[in-house]
Amino acid sequence: MNLSFLKLRVADCPWILFDRYPSAVHPLDGGRSDEPPWASIAVDICSRSKGASAVGIVVIGRDAAVNVVRAWDSRGNPLAPPPAAALCASRLLFDAGRGGADSVSFMSMGSEIESMAIDSRTLGLSVGVPVLGDGSPVDGAFGALGAGLRAASGSGVAIPLRIGGEDVDVALFDLPPARRIGSAPIGGRVEAFAVSRQELRVRRAVCDPVVAAAASTVASVIADYADRETAVLIGRDRLVVQWPEGGPVFVASTPEYCLSGEFWVAES
DSSP: OEEEEEEEEETTEEEEEEEEEEEEOOTTTTSOTTSOOHHHHHHHHTOTTTSOOOSEEEEEEEETTEEEEEEEETTSOEEOOOHHHHHHHHHHHHHTTOSOSSEEEEEETTEEEEEEESSSSOEEEEEEOOEETTSOBOTTTOOTTOTTOOOOTTOOEEEEEEETTEEEEEEEESSOOOOOTTOOOOTTEEEEEEEETTEEEEEESSSOHHHHHHHHHHHHHHTTSSOSEEEEEETTEEEEEEOOTTSOEEEEEOOEEEEEEEEEOOOO
16 A cells, blocks of 8 residues: 655655545554555664655644654654654644644654644744752853863863753854864764854754754853853754743744655455
């Protein structure tokens, strides 16, 4: 059988979406017994060589009147949709008229996720309250005279953070970091260059781009490199981040459609 799909992306992070509406799903048992084998589909369709090249897949369905979203990574492992995947799913639901006038909500793994519609193309969501890598609060931990921030101009200052369900080491720079052509951050490391107090340029490794933008802003604020509302550039894409004092980090972006197609699944 053929399964229609859409490919959407946030920044440089693409996801494959299967809209199964109005098919019913049962989130408590993970889906219906007659559903396609989503885990193996994720492995095949996310492949760079024989698929559509993506980070993972998102399957959208309904449970009564409630939107239900399930996700699998490119290795076929089920997971709660990361922020970029949640924004892609919200964009599809909003465009299909299955959200409110100014917000979209859905259930995933027993939790409700809500995105706010800033305009017809831009959506935003809360990434959560950040803490330091050891779980302690960030408030008052750093500052202009804080420990570890007396680095020479242009050198990186690493700040370990936990936000959006990820552990992220943010390396801050106040001058463009020197690097070899083609080099990139590895693991959970994110590099942020403070262009000004209102703009950061960010490079990420495997970190979700929405989480990378949020973590970079938090690290830049507590190091006194940036203000609490910043524009974060990842590649050619701009994300807007707001971090109210003592509150959760809010990130807005414009999920974009890349392509549509069909994926063949052999019937058993």
